[in-house]
Amino acid sequence: MCTSFCLLLFFLCRLIRCIRCPLAYHTSDSCVAAGSVILTHHIMICSNHGSAKKNGLLTSPVNVGWCFLCARGGKLLCCDSCPASFHPECLEMEMPEGSWSCSDCRAGKKPHYKQIVWVKLGNYRWWPAEICNPRLVPSNIQSLRHDIGDFPVFFFGSHDYYWINQGRVFPYVENDKNFVTGQININKTFKKALEEAARRFQELKAQRESREALKQDRNSRKPPPYKFIKSNKPVGKVQVHVADLSEIQRCNCKPADEHPCSLESQCLNRMLQYECHPQVCPAGDSCENQCFSKRLYAETEVIKTEGCGWGLRTNQALKKGDFVAEYVGEVIDSEECQQRIKRAHENHVTNFYMLTLTKDRVIDAGPKGNSSRFINHSCSPNCETQKWTVNGDVRIGIFALCDIEAGTELTFNYNLHCVGNRRTSCHCGSDNCSGFLGVQPSVRMFEKARNAKMKQKKRKLRPEGKHTHEYFCFCCGKGGELVMCDRKDCPKAYHLLCLNLTKPPYGRWECPWHDCSVCSNPASSLCDFCPRSFCRDHEAGALTTSSLDDRLCCSSHNPLSPLGQCKRRHVSSSWHFEELTE
Structure with a gap:
């Protein structure tokens, strides 16, 4: 919760910190503790430092005469910081000796502005009110004497203002109106206050839900967070192989060729899926077979698809055989791979980003990777994965299977084996869709089904x-x-x-x-x-x-x-x- 202690990295967000203790809050009214004194945009004195404290506790809390859990009276355990009261048996504990604070107070939960509360003032009954920001109350109310930790409240029904502290308020909850209206001796002003409080509570609730819906909508426009990396990162005992220059294959291309080492050339390295090394290739700087090393990726964009989550779309036209991107992530061994799969199943995680690199190495682009991790599966893909040897190490590249127009979503066939005895439904929508990831699609399958029906x-x-x-x-x-x-x-x-x-x-x-x-x-x-x-x-x-x-x-x-x-x-x-x- 925003009202809890925000002790770390306050400078990375819009936070306001207390100059007397490590406490910090977000700057919005729904986070800052009511009663805090704002000094500048970045510093404050929080509500814990009021002079109405003795040994760190409020000296004048007014506790309610009923249990907050069962709503009945009797022998109650009273909080020394707020009006909360409880039966010890309702908390499943013995009556403690000395001072005691409720769980909300121990967690640092404070009243905040624009919150509906019940207030005890003098000999009046508990009355519904709204906590107001001191900057928004009339000037004559602002000039009233008050201490750090005090905050103004607006009383419903009478429409009066007064300064109060945490020891005399507790939160109003939904349907409190129905609980109070059953009591006797309710005058017109109090009845009016109950109606206004219930109406204002619903209004603030609707505003809060609207903000949350807007925030959720904004978050839905962004893919789930991951750490972007440009190259594979080995994990644990896994090592990235680096070949000696004498071990790197040398092709037969010449610098005088029109497009040396290109798709149209007869480059031996390209045919064997070896990337040319700039210090070994005879074509030198003219070599066109260094897409991995130079990261010559296609222009792509992460998009939200219908029914398949997030995907990747190309913003440029691609020809058959063109290099799209390298599949990048953490390089892990088979033991770590099994551990991650097991943890994913235990936590009901269904999205995997693992591709087999070699016999004992796997690329996991889940926690770390690049945009290629968003490419979706299809039983009729327009791309494929290829394993290339780059500077002595095996890497995975994504290449176009056919000519692809700009604005087209990129897909490749995951060719998954069912991990952990599970099979995942496929939603690619292709005519030859097999129905499940990892099941080989076949056009003959549907021809047989139609013939059998006829x-x-x-x-x-x-x-x-x-x-x-x-x-x-x-x-x-x-x-x-x-x-x-x-x-x-x-x-x-x-x-x-x-x-x-x-x-x-x-x-x-x-x-x-x-x-x-x-x-x-x-x-x-x-x-x-x-x-x-x-x-x-x-x-x-x-x-x-x-x-x-x-x-x-x-x-x-x-x-x-x-x-x-x-x-x-x-x-x-x-x-x-x-x-x-x-």
């Missing part, structure tokens, strides 16, 4: 050849974010909720289809329509032959029963997804 051919349940996972949950038949079985040749996937799990399983995991539903021993007979299965001791009579391709099914999926009819319609909808996997 000819109504029966297809095999499991695809032959390469092992792939299904795109739907084996329990409910719906898609989404799925966890997949790690057992060899098992294509089943599940929603976490369908498995009664809150977190994805870590490490190797086998689905419940392979365990007996009765005793959890290894199953020998499996239902082809749900995860129910049975071991040799419980398989007798548990499964019957379905009329659908003579497949085994449990009693819940008997196609002759009404329940089985319903299950049959559910499974037939799942077949459509099975056909897409072939």
Whole structure:
């Protein structure tokens, strides 16, 4: 909260500090503690230094006669700095000896300007009022005698002003009007005060929500914060390789060539994805194969996309094969990579910026990187990643796959492996979208789906050849974010909720289809329509032959029963997804 202690780096923000203690606040009325004396735009005397203090505590707090937690009276523990009172049992503590302050006072929470409060003045009842900035009250009120820590309040109903301190006010909260109106002996002035206070409270609340919405809107126009770096930064034991000049490849280009080492040339280094070194290349300063070292990036802009978060757009036309940018980030080893992935899963982080650099090195552009980290995935990308050797070290560059017009969003295929048994839905919108990141897109997939619908051919349940996972949950038949079985040749996937799990399983995991539903021993007979299965001791009579391709099914999926009819319609909808996997 802004009213808490701001002890660090006050000079980096618009802060005003106390000249007698380390306390500092933002300069707005909603942050500065009421009762502070402003000396200049940058220094003040905070409200903790008033002469109405003894041993650091206010000498005249007026405590309420009810508990702030249960609103009942009785033996109360009273705060020595503000009107708060509590039953010790409500705070789950014993009655302390000596002075005691409530948790808000111990945390340094103070009243602030434009706050609605209840005020106790003289023999009057607790009355609703608004704390005013001394600069905005009438001059005759400003001239009244007051001390550091005192602040003016405007009483609703009577419209009077008076100076008061923290020991005689406590915050007004929503619906306080309804709590007080149930009491007796409410005169017209007090009733009017309650109505004005409730109306002003809602007005200030609306202003605060409007400011917060505006701030959130401004923040939504900017991408999440990260540290911008120009080159890869090794982390931990990872080292960046630097080659000796004698080890660097020398191409066959000549300085007299029209465009030496360019895309149109026959440069051997370019063909082998080696960047020429300026001290080794025969073309010298005319060499056009030094895009990484010279950072010859395309003109791009970070944009907000529809449905895919932040993205990167090119502001210049690109030709096929043009260098777009280098993918830059922290270079970590495989052990650190697994630790970061594990922490991300524990904190429910779903955005990853990791690209494999070499066998034991990974680039993580999450905490640190450049604008290339915003390039989104697409199953029909217009860019690709290439691994180049630059001065003896492997680096990743992004290159145009085709001619790209200015103003086009840049994309490349992430080619992700499902990390931590999780699969993420793809929203690229391409005609050949595979539906999930890391699943190879194929145009034939959709041709087969259309042909199958027209000819109504029966297809095999499991695809032959390469092992792939299904795109739907084996329990409910719906898609989404799925966890997949790690057992060899098992294509089943599940929603976490369908498995009664809150977190994805870590490490190797086998689905419940392979365990007996009765005793959890290894199953020998499996239902082809749900995860129910049975071991040799419980398989007798548990499964019957379905009329659908003579497949085994449990009693819940008997196609002759009404329940089985319903299950049959559910499974037939799942077949459509099975056909897409072939």
